[in-house]
Amino acid sequence: GAVVSQHPSWVICKSGTSVKIECRSLDFQATTMFWYRQFPKQSLMLMATSNEGSKATYEQGVEKDKFLINHASLTLSTLTVTSAHPEDSSFYICSARDLAGELNEQFFGPGTRLTVL
Amino acid sequence: GQNIDQPTEMTATEGAIVQINCTYQTSGFNGLFWYQQHAGEAPTFLSYNVLDGLEEKGRFSSFLSRSKGYSYLLLKELQMKDSASYLCAVMDSNYQLIWGAGTKLIIKP
Numbered sequence: 001g002a003v004v005s006q007h008p009s010w011v012i013c014k015s016g017t018s019v020k021i022e023c024r025s026l027d028f029q030a031t032t033m034f035w036y037r038q039f040p041k042q043s044l045m046l047m048a049t050s051n052e053g054s055k056a057t058y059e060q061g062v063e064k065d066k067f068l069i070n071h072a073s074l075t076l077s078t079l080t081v082t083s084a085h086p087e088d089s090s091f092y093i094c095s096a097r098d099l100a101g102e103l104n105e106q107f108f109g110p111g112t113r114l115t116v117l
Numbered sequence: 118g119q120n121i122d123q124p125t126e127m128t129a130t131e132g133a134i135v136q137i138n139c140t141y142q143t144s145g146f147n148g149l150f151w152y153q154q155h156a157g158e159a160p161t162f163l164s165y166n167v168l169d170g171l172e173e174k175g176r177f178s179s180f181l182s183r184s185k186g187y188s189y190l191l192l193k194e195l196q197m198k199d200s201a202s203y204l205c206a207v208m209d210s211n212y213q214l215i216w217g218a219g220t221k222l223i224i225k226p
Binding site for chain 2: 034042043044046049091093097105106107108109110111113
C-alpha cells in the first residue's frame with residue numbers, strides 16, 4: 001500500500017512554544033490530507049482537511065489560528081501548533097487520500113506524540 | 118446527525134472467533150472501512166465494503182448490510198497479536214470519513 005510519513009515521531013516542548021509536524025505522501029500524490037488528534041483511550045477526531053493550494057477546512061471547535069495548516073505541494077502538508085499548552089498534548093495523526101486508488105482509502109502516517117510541559 | 122456505534126470493549130480467547138458489530142447513520146454512504154489500531158500507533162487498513170455482503174481476507178472478514186446500516190468484522194483463529202482497537206468508519210456523501218469510537222479487543226490465552 002501507499003506510504004505516508006510523519007516527522008517528528010515525538011516531541012516534547014515547553015508551554016508557549018510552537019511545534020511543526022510534517023506529513024508526506026512518499027509514493028503517491030495527495031491533493032487532500034487530513035489531520036487528526038487522538039487523546040488516550042478515545043477515537044480519532046478530525047481536526048481539519050488540508051487541500052493542496054488552498055486553505056484548510058477546519059472542523060467545528062478547532063481554532064484555525066492555533067493550528068496552522070499548510071499544504072504547499074501534492075506530497076507535503078504541515079501542521080503547526082502555535083503557542084502550545086499542556087492541554088494540546090496529544091497524538092497527532094495525518095492521513096492522505098490516494099486519488100488514483102480504487103477505494104478512496106486513507107493512508108495514515110505513523111503519528112506524532114506531542115507532550116507540552 | 119451522523120453516528121457510528123460499536124461496542125467499547127470485547128474479550129475473546131486465543132484461537133476462537135469474535136465478531137465486532139458496527140451500526141451507522143450517516144449523510145450518504147460511499148463505503149465502510151475497518152481499521153486496526155495498536156496502542157500508540159496509527160490505524161492500519163483492514164477492509165472496505167461498499168456493496169452488501171461478505172468480504173473475506175484471510176482470517177478477517179467484513180460484512181455489510183446497507184439497508185440495515187450495519188456491518189461486522191469477523192476475526193477467526195484469534196492470535197495474541199490481534200489485541201488492538203478496531204475502528205469502524207463510514208465515508209459519507211462528501212467523501213469524509215466518520216469514525217466510530219473503536220472497539221478494544223482483549224485476547225486472553
